[in-house]
Amino acid sequence: MTQDLSIVELDADDPAQVDAAFTLGNAAILADLPDFPPNCRYEHDVRVRVPLPGAQRHTFLAYRGAEPVGVAVLDLPDHDNLDKALLDVLVPKQHRRQGVGRALFRHAVDFGTARGRTSVMGFSVLTDEAGTPIGAAAPFAEALGLSNKLLDVRRRLDLSSADDAALDRMLAESWPKAAGYSTVQWGNTPPPELVEDLALLDSSFLEESPMGELDLEPEKVDAERLRSASAVRAQYGSRRYETGVIHDATGRVVAWTAIRVAKTIDWHAWQLITLVHPEHRGHRLGLITKLVNLSTLRAQEPSVRIVDTFNAEVNAHMIAINEAIGFRAVDRWANWQTSVS
Ligand SMILES: CC(C)(COP(=O)(O)OP(=O)(O)OC[C@H]1O[C@@H](n2cnc3c(N)ncnc32)[C@H](O)[C@@H]1OP(=O)(O)O)[C@@H](O)C(=O)NCCC(=O)NCCS
Incomplete structure (x- = not known):
C-alpha cells in the first residue's frame, strides 16, 4: 500500500x-x-x-x-x-x-x-476522562518507538453555565490577600514598558512547570522575540486578552495570563500561559489574573461559550485554580518523545 x-x-x-x-x-x-x-x-x-x-x-x-x-x-x-x-x-x-x-x-x-x-516529540490525545482510548495516536506512537513522558489533562469551562455570582465572590474574596498588587490589561501587543519583565516570566515558564520525564530546555524568550511573536500573531488575526499583575512597590510584572480567540472560530477560546513569579506566590495572584482576564474576555467576546486549557496532570496548584473557576476535565493527552539518529 x-x-x-x-x-x-x-x-x-x-x-x-x-x-x-x-x-x-x-x-x-x-x-x-x-x-x-x-x-x-x-x-x-x-x-x-x-x-x-x-x-x-x-x-x-x-x-x-x-x-x-x-x-x-x-x-x-x-x-x-x-x-x-x-x-x-x-x-x-x-x-x-x-x-x-x-x-x-x-x-x-x-x-x-x-x-x-536527535530528539523527536509529539503531543496527542490518549483517553477520555474515564480512561477510554481516543483515536490511534497511542498505538501509532508506540509502534514508532515513542513513549509518553508527561501526561496532560484538557479541562473545559462552559461559560453558558458559569456561576457569575460565585466568580464575582471569589474575586472579591481574593483581593484582600493581594494588597500591594494591581492588574494591568492589554490585547495583542504588550505595553512596551512591560516587555522585559514578561520575557523573563515567559522564559521561566518551562522551568516552573512540571515537566515529568520530558527532555525540553526552557525556551529562551527575550524582549525582541516576545515583541516579534506578538507582531506575527497579530497577522494571524487572532485576538488576545492578557492580564498582568504589577507589584506596586517595585513596579515589576510578577504574574501573567493570556487567552486567545482565533479569527474565524467565534465560539471558542484557549486559556494559555498563567505564571506567578515564585517570590510572589501565596497572594491569590494566579486566581485573580485568570478571573480578571476571563471577565474581559466575556465582555469583549459575547459569542465565546467554551474555554479549553491544558495542564500537566501533576500541576496541582494550577488545577486547583482552574477547578475553582469551573473548568472540568475532558480528556488526557500524552507528550511523546524518543531519541532518533
Ligand atoms: C495516529 C495517525 C497519524 C496514524 O496514521 P496511519 O496512517 O493510520 O498510521 P499507519 O498506517 O502508518 O500505522 C503505523 C503503525 O501504527 C500502529 N497503529 C496505527 N493505528 C493503529 C490502530 N488504530 N490500532 C492499533 N495500531 C495502530 C500500527 O502498529 C501501524 O502499523 P501496522 O498497520 O503495520 O500494524 C492517525 O490515526 C491520525 O491522524 N490520528 C489523529 C492525529 C494524531 O493523533 N496524530 C498523532 C500525533 S503525534
Missing part, C-alpha cells in the same frame, strides 16, 4: 497544497475529537508563509497518486532546543492503517536528523 505514496514539502504558493494541508489536518483532528475547535482557515493561510519566531516550520503532504492523504507538521526550534524536532502527523480516518502515518513520520524525522535533530 505504501509503494505508490509520494511525499512533498508544502509550497505556500500552491493554493491546492495549502488547501489540502488545512482540510486533512482538520479532518484528522475532528474525527477523533468532535468537540475540538477546528483550525482557523485565515490563520492557516498566513502561517504557511509566516511562522512564529522561535522555530522553522516545515509541512509535508503525502499523496496517493494525485490524492492528498495525510499531512505532517514539523517544527525545528532555532533559539533553544536545537536538538529537538516537534512533529504532528495527521491522517484522516478513511486513509488510516495504510502506512501513510508511518511514511510521513519517517520522512519528517529523516528531514530533522539531516539537520542535526
Whole structure:
C-alpha cells in the first residue's frame, strides 16, 4: 500500500497544497475529537508563509497518486532546543492503517536528523476522562518507538453555565490577600514598558512547570522575540486578552495570563500561559489574573461559550485554580518523545 505514496514539502504558493494541508489536518483532528475547535482557515493561510519566531516550520503532504492523504507538521526550534524536532502527523480516518502515518513520520524525522535533530516529540490525545482510548495516536506512537513522558489533562469551562455570582465572590474574596498588587490589561501587543519583565516570566515558564520525564530546555524568550511573536500573531488575526499583575512597590510584572480567540472560530477560546513569579506566590495572584482576564474576555467576546486549557496532570496548584473557576476535565493527552539518529 505504501509503494505508490509520494511525499512533498508544502509550497505556500500552491493554493491546492495549502488547501489540502488545512482540510486533512482538520479532518484528522475532528474525527477523533468532535468537540475540538477546528483550525482557523485565515490563520492557516498566513502561517504557511509566516511562522512564529522561535522555530522553522516545515509541512509535508503525502499523496496517493494525485490524492492528498495525510499531512505532517514539523517544527525545528532555532533559539533553544536545537536538538529537538516537534512533529504532528495527521491522517484522516478513511486513509488510516495504510502506512501513510508511518511514511510521513519517517520522512519528517529523516528531514530533522539531516539537520542535526536527535530528539523527536509529539503531543496527542490518549483517553477520555474515564480512561477510554481516543483515536490511534497511542498505538501509532508506540509502534514508532515513542513513549509518553508527561501526561496532560484538557479541562473545559462552559461559560453558558458559569456561576457569575460565585466568580464575582471569589474575586472579591481574593483581593484582600493581594494588597500591594494591581492588574494591568492589554490585547495583542504588550505595553512596551512591560516587555522585559514578561520575557523573563515567559522564559521561566518551562522551568516552573512540571515537566515529568520530558527532555525540553526552557525556551529562551527575550524582549525582541516576545515583541516579534506578538507582531506575527497579530497577522494571524487572532485576538488576545492578557492580564498582568504589577507589584506596586517595585513596579515589576510578577504574574501573567493570556487567552486567545482565533479569527474565524467565534465560539471558542484557549486559556494559555498563567505564571506567578515564585517570590510572589501565596497572594491569590494566579486566581485573580485568570478571573480578571476571563471577565474581559466575556465582555469583549459575547459569542465565546467554551474555554479549553491544558495542564500537566501533576500541576496541582494550577488545577486547583482552574477547578475553582469551573473548568472540568475532558480528556488526557500524552507528550511523546524518543531519541532518533
Ligand atoms: C495516529 C495517525 C497519524 C496514524 O496514521 P496511519 O496512517 O493510520 O498510521 P499507519 O498506517 O502508518 O500505522 C503505523 C503503525 O501504527 C500502529 N497503529 C496505527 N493505528 C493503529 C490502530 N488504530 N490500532 C492499533 N495500531 C495502530 C500500527 O502498529 C501501524 O502499523 P501496522 O498497520 O503495520 O500494524 C492517525 O490515526 C491520525 O491522524 N490520528 C489523529 C492525529 C494524531 O493523533 N496524530 C498523532 C500525533 S503525534
